[in-house]
Amino acid sequence: MKFLPLIWSGIWRKPGRTILIFLQVSVAFALFGVLQGLKAGTEQAISQTRGDLLLVHSSLSLGDTLPLALLEQIKSVPGVKVVIPVGLQGSVYQRPGQPTIIVAIRPDRDWVSAFTFTIAPEAEAALRKSRTAALVNAGLVTKYGFKVGDRIPLVTPLAQTSGSTDWAFDMVGTFTDSDFGAGNNNILVNFDYFDEARAVGKGTVAHFNVAIADPKLAASVADEIDRRFANSANETRTDSLRELAQAQMQAIGDLNFLIRAIVGAVFVALLFATGTMMMQSIRERTPELAVLKTLGFSDRTLVVLILIEAVGVCVAAAAAGLGLATLVFPFAAKIVRGIAMPLVVVELGLAYAVLVALVSAAVPAVRAARLQVVSALAER
Numbered sequence: 581m582k583f584l585p586l587i588w589s590g591i592w593r594k595p596g597r598t599i600l601i602f603l604q605v606s607v608a609f610a611l612f613g614v615l616q617g618l619k620a621g622t623e624q625a626i627s628q629t630r631g632d633l634l635l636v637h638s639s640l641s642l643g644d645t646l647p648l649a650l651l652e653q654i655k656s657v658p659g660v661k662v663v664i665p666v667g668l669q670g671s672v673y674q675r676p677g678q679p680t681i682i683v684a685i686r687p688d689r690d691w692v693s694a695f696t697f698t699i700a701p702e703a704e705a706a707l708r709k710s711r712t713a714a715l716v717n718a719g720l721v722t723k724y725g726f727k728v729g730d731r732i733p734l735v736t737p738l739a740q741t742s743g744s745t746d747w748a749f750d751m752v753g754t755f756t757d758s759d760f761g762a763g764n765n766n767i768l769v770n771f772d773y774f775d776e777a778r779a780v781g782k783g784t785v786a787h788f789n790v791a792i793a794d795p796k797l798a799a800s801v802a803d804e805i806d807r808r809f810a811n812s813a814n815e816t817r818t819d820s821l822r823e824l825a826q827a828q829m830q831a832i833g834d835l836n837f838l839i840r841a842i843v844g845a846v847f848v849a850l851l852f853a854t855g856t857m858m859m860q861s862i863r864e865r866t867p868e869l870a871v872l873k874t875l876g877f878s879d880r881t882l883v884v885l886i887l888i889e890a891v892g893v894c895v896a897a898a899a900a901g902l903g904l905a906t907l908v909f910p911f912a913a914k915i916v917r918g919i920a921m922p923l924v925v926v927e928l929g930l931a932y933a934v935l936v937a938l939v940s941a942a943v944p945a946v947r948a949a950r951l952q953v954v955s956a957l958a959e960r
Contacts, residue, residue: 593865598893601857605897605936606904608850609929613905615839616928617921624922629759629822630696631795634802637787639815645784646814648775653808654788659801661791664694665771668786671734671747673724680720680734680765682747684774685789694789696759696821697768703753711773714749718756719764726751732767739779747777759821790818847936854940858890862944883945890941891934898933902926 636654638644648665655663667684685691687708692699699715707713716726726732730751739745749769757766775782792801802818809816877885902925909921 594861597857597861601854601893602897602900604850604853605894605933606901608846609898609901609933610904610908611846611901612843612929612932613902613921613925614909615843617905617909617925619836619839620922620925631798631820631822632792633694633696633821634790634792634798634805634818635787635821635824636790636805636816636818639806639817642787645781645786646788646816648783648785650809650814650816651788654790654805657801657804657808659792659794659797659804661793662688662690662694662789664688664691664789665785666787666789667771667774667781667784669736669738669774671736671767673732673734678724680767682734682736682769682774683766684769684771686771690791694791695757697755697757699755700753703755706752707768707770710750710752711770712748712750713752713770715753715755715768716751717764717766718754720767721754723764728752734767738781740777741779743779847932850936851940854890854894854936855943858886858941858944859947862886862948882948886945886948887938887941890937894933894937894940895930898929898936902929 636646636650638646651663651665654660665684665686667682669682669684671680671682672678673680685695687704692704703715707715714732716732720726728751732749732751734747734749736745736747740747749767755768757764771785790801790805792798798820802820805818806816906921906926
């Protein structure tokens with residue numbers, strides 16, 4: 581503690597330079613925090629995605645349909661607990677700039693276990709009671725101010741048997757979705773009503789949601805489902821929700837490589853900048869360091885003092901940058917829904933700040949330790 585005034589005066593000997601270093605380090609670690617947060621948050625979200633939930637879809641593409649008749653064959657596969665048919669239809673509420681997605685499901689017993697939804701028991705029961713009932717995603721409720729009892733009109737490209745493309749559902753409750761990357765525009769409706777009312781596509785599904793008894797059996801159950809329909813007119817491809825989340829990220833590109841490249845380039849530039857400023861600072865303070873040696877300060881003490889100065893500035897600046905990254909992260913995270921910045925990113929950032937400080941100050945500190953008192957004072 582007795583050296584704190586000395587360290588403080590060393591840090592603020594040139595306020596302009598200290599502020600410049602602080603800003604450089606803050607910006608670098610703000611960028612690090614956001615990018616590394618996206619990487620770590622995405623990996624964490626994918627690892628937490630359910631591995632016991634399978635999606636059975638057409639082997640051609642996710643956009644092709646499958647016959648509803650496949651349901652019983654899928655249900656008979658060992659290890660399968662629940663199979664729910666899912667129909668999907670894009671729609672708009674009131675005007676084209678307000679898109680929604682109709683998700684038609686069959687609310688059988690334990691159907692929620694085949695989804696990542698959180699639904700109140702009374703809302704789930706209400707969905708079963710009425711053919712035109714609908715559960716609205718909490719995001720849409722917030723956006724449009726829907727409330728239970730509202731009749732929600734939707735316009736779709738899909739015509740009803742009457743020829744009308746106008747659909748209407750009665751809101752009986754809300755739900756939330758924890759699925760990785762899930763949107764907030766979904767409206768759950770009864771599959772049987774949806775299937776009977778539509779003019780085309782009757783008896784088909786977009787995919788089947790399958791809940792299995794043990795996540796460890798995901799690969800074997802998926803293989804068995806696909807084997808049963810191999811070489812048929814309706815070949816299937818079965819993926820776990822976790823696999824689909826990984827594929828979704830791979831579709832964006834090699835995120836890990838991109839983040840490592842950007843962060844690496846930023847840190848190399850930061851090391852050059854801070855190292856150069858530290859060298860300049862020690863060069864300017866040569867007479868002062870020589871006086872300290874004359875007063876009895878050892879070489880080791882000078883090295884420690886210089887390193888503490890560097891660590892203090894870098895850690896404080898990194899903390900400010902990481903704090904800023906934490907504030908702006910929710911906006912950056914909108915590109916991948918459902919992720920949050922893990923605490924480990926902040927901890928890693930502070931550790932890197934200490935490393936940057938030690939590396940950039942190492943050479944100047946050693947130079948100060950090797951300083952010759954007589955020659956240094958003679959140059960004064």
